[in-house]
Amino acid sequence: xxxxxxxxxxxxxxxxxxxxxxxxxxxxxxxxxxxxxxxxxxxxxxxxxxxxxxxxxxxxxxxxxxxxxxxxxxxxxxxxxxxxxxxxxxxxxxxxxxxxxxxxxxxxxxxxxxxxxxxxxxxxxxxxxxxxxxxxxxxxxxxxxxxxxxxxxxxxxxxxxxxxxxxxxxxxxxxxxxxxxxxxxxxxxxxxxxxxxxxxxxxxxxxxxxxxxxxxxxxxxxxxxxxxxxxxxxxxxxxxxxxxxxxxxxxxxxxxxxxxxxxxxxxxxxxxxxxxxxxxxxxxxxxxxxxxxxxxxxxxxxxxxxxxxxxxxxxxxxxxxxxxxxxxxxxxxxxxxxxxxxxxxxxxxxxxxxxxxxxxx
Numbered sequence: 001x002x003x004x005x006x007x008x009x010x011x012x013x014x015x016x017x018x019x020x021x022x023x024x025x026x027x028x029x030x031x032x033x034x035x036x037x038x039x040x041x042x043x044x045x046x047x048x049x050x051x052x053x054x055x056x057x058x059x060x061x062x063x064x065x066x067x068x069x070x071x072x073x074x075x076x077x078x079x080x081x082x083x084x085x086x087x088x089x090x091x092x093x094x095x096x097x098x099x100x101x102x103x104x105x106x107x108x109x110x111x112x113x114x115x116x117x118x119x120x121x122x123x124x125x126x127x128x129x130x131x132x133x134x135x136x137x138x139x140x141x142x143x144x145x146x147x148x149x150x151x152x153x154x155x156x157x158x159x160x161x162x163x164x165x166x167x168x169x170x171x172x173x174x175x176x177x178x179x180x181x182x183x184x185x186x187x188x189x190x191x192x193x194x195x196x197x198x199x200x201x202x203x204x205x206x207x208x209x210x211x212x213x214x215x216x217x218x219x220x221x222x223x224x225x226x227x228x229x230x231x232x233x234x235x236x237x238x239x240x241x242x243x244x245x246x247x248x249x250x251x252x253x254x255x256x257x258x259x260x261x262x263x264x265x266x267x268x269x270x271x272x273x274x275x276x277x278x279x280x281x282x283x284x285x286x287x288x289x290x291x292x293x294x295x296x297x298x299x300x301x302x303x304x305x306x307x308x309x310x311x312x313x314x315x316x317x318x319x320x321x322x323x324x325x326x327x328x329x330x331x332x333x334x335x336x337x338x339x340x341x342x343x344x345x346x347x348x349x350x351x352x353x354x355x356x357x358x359x360x361x
Contacts, residue, residue, distance in 0.1 A: 003293075004265075007162065010133075013236065022113050026255045027121040029224075034241070034272075035046050037111070039133065039361050040243055046277050047081050047153065048083055048084040048104055048109055049080075049082045049083065049109060049110050049111070050076050050082070050083040050084075050108070050109060050110065050111045050112070050113060051083070051084055051085075051086060051101065051104050051105070051109045051110075051112045051113070051322055052069055052071045052072055052073065052076075052083055052084070052085040052086070052112075052115065053066070053085075053086050053087075053088050053112060053113070053114050053115065053116070053120070053124055054085060054086075054087055054112050054115040054116070055087075055088035055114070055115060055116035055117070055120040055140065056087065056088070057088075057090070058115070058116040058117045058120060058140035058141050059117055059140060059141045059142040060139075060140040060141070062158065064140070068115055068140075068156055068157070068160060069085050069115060069303055070140060070164060071157070071160050072113060072115070072138065072160045073085065075160055075161060075163060075164050076113075076163065076164060079164035079165075080166065081110075081111075081164070084104060086100060086104075086338065087115060088114075088120055088123075088124075092119075092120075092123040092325070093231040095180040097213070098127065098307060099176055101124075101127060102127070105128075105131060106134075109133065110133065110134075111133060111135075111136060111345065112124060112133060112134075112136065112137035113134050113135075113137070113138060113163055113345075114136070114137055114138065114305070115138045115140055115141070115156075116138075116140050116141060116168060116188060117139070117142060117144060117324065118141055118142060118143060118144065118146055118182070118183055118324050119322075119324045119325035120141070120320060121135070121137055121146055121182065121323070121324050122181055122182055122183075122323040122325065123325070125173070125182060125342055126152075128181050128342065129173065129180065129338075129341060132343065133343070134168045134343040134344060134346050135342065135343065135345065136166060136198065136344070136345035137152050137159065137344070137345070138156050138159045138160055138163070139152060139154055139156065139159060141324070142324075143258055143319070143324070145183045145184075145258060145259070145323075146182050146183055147159070147264075148258060148260065149183075149260060149261045149264060150171075150264070150344060150346050150354055151171075151346060152346065152347065153347070159203050162328070162348075163345065165348050166345035166346060166347060166348055167227075167299055167345070167346060167347075167348045168343050168344070168345060168346075169265075169343070169344055169345075169346045170265060170339065170340035170341075170342065170343050170344075171264040171265055171340070171342050171344055172248055172249060172264060172266070172267055172337050172338060172339050172340060172342075173248070173337070173338040173342050174246070174247075174248035174249075174269060174335065174336070174337050174338075175336055175338065176246070176320065176329065176333055176334070176335055176337065177329055177333060177334055179322060179327055179329075179340075180233060181248060181322040181323050182323055183245045183247070183248060183260075183323045183324075184243050184245055184246065184247040184248065184321075184323065185245070185320050185321070185322050185335070186243070186244070186320060186321040187243070187244045187245070187310075187318060187319075187320050187321075187333075188223075188226070188243040188244055189223045189242045189243045190243050190245075190321065191319050191320065191321050191326065197352060210220050223242050224242070225240045225241060225242050225276045226240070226242070226312065227240050227312075227313060228240075228241065228244065228273075228310055228311065228312055229310075229311045229312070229313075230271065230303075230308065230309065230310055230311075230314060231306055231308070231309040231311075232263060232271060232305040232307075232308050233304050233305045233306060233308075234305015235303075235305075237301075237303070238276065239273050239301050240275065240276040241273040241275060241276065241301070242274065242276075243273065243274050244271075244272070244273045244310070245270075245271075245273070246269055246270065246271050246272075246273045246308060246310075246335050247259070247261065247269065247270040247271075247272070248261075248264070248269065248337065249263055249264050249265075249266050249268055249269070249270065250266070250268060250269075250270035250304050251263045251270050251272070253292045254292045255290065255291050255292040255295065255296060255297045256290070256292065257290065263275065265339070265340055267306060267337050267339035268305065268337065269304070269305055269306065269307075269308055269335055269336075269337060270302065270303075270304055271301075271302070271303045271304075271305065271308055272300065272301065272302050273300075273301040274298070274299055274301070275298075275299045275301055275343055277299050281299075285297070288300075298300060306336070306337060307334075307335065307336050308333075308334075308335040308336075309332055309333065309334055309335070310331065310332060310333040310335075311331055311332040311333075312331045312332075315330060315331055315332075316330070316331045317329070318330070318331060318333075
């Protein structure tokens with residue numbers, strides 16, 4: 001095994017490597033990779049211990065260009081982990097991208113680190129199910145809900161630095177009609193608001209906010225309430241609502257803009273909806289939700305279960321947001337959980353304590 005270059009031994013170094021040799025360096029006699037994601041002339045994939053997947057279209061990616069991927073490559077190299085960088089495709093189910101990723105996994109990659117948001121992480125996680133390959137996150141999205149719940153630093157440069165010392169923790173994977181998600185599946189009015197937000201992405205917060213508020217006002221006046229029939233484990237329920245959410249593990253009633261989950265390994269689902277009510281009551285309801293007092297709010301439906309079925313009076317095609325990404329479904333909707341199905345990389349408390357001690361000396 002070749003020794004890593006001295007300039008690549010510290011996390012966050014400036015070395016610009018899209019591939020670092022090591023851990024056997026390559027498959028027997030195969031030429032080395034010369035660029036991120038390249039194959040040898042013979043078609044063989046060079047062995048990499050880690051795969052870095054970078055989404056250049058993630059919410060915060062434009063602030064970092066390729067610097068984060070280069071820093072992560074150097075950080076992993078300093079820990080003796082060879083890496084290869086693959087760009088996340090414009091279409092998540094791109095067959096060429098999937099084939100290339102699976103080729104590196106089959107060749108022996110031992111971890112995957114995603115530079116992106118919740119939607120990118122979900123897409124990659126779906127390809128890792130059934131493999132004992134842990135998934136690391138450098139959060140570059142808008143909400144970064146999974147990173148928040150896992151305790152991953154939200155500052156990307158800090159998240160890069162923890163990847164080499166991270167420990168493995170297994171979390172549940174929820175499914176809607178067999179489609180996996182890690183955070184939440186949202187239905188109804190919220191999917192239209194998210195579509196407006198995505199359409200306005202890149203124009204700046206102060207220009208985007210009025211556009212989204214206008215869209216929200218229009219939807220609140222015109223979007224219909226739907227009567228849905230629920231079966232949560234063995235308990236039936238009926239709800240008239242414009243917004244429904246199913247979370248992978250229950251949400252905690254905490255104040256704040258982003259809903260939080262204290263555990264991701266209970267094998268349970270949270271089901272939430274807002275009951276029909278007058279429009280003038282909306283400001284009070286929003287403040288109640290932001291204050292984290294929704295468990296005492298009569299208009300908020302909330303249940304915890306292990307299996308859920310959502311049905312409508314007649315079969316409907318519906319658009320859901322799975323971890324922020326639009327997905328088409330047809331009712332009825334069946335939800336379940338795969339307990340502990342996904343190994344993820346989380347901060348190692350001992351390493352973090354050691355790092356803080358080093359900085360104070």
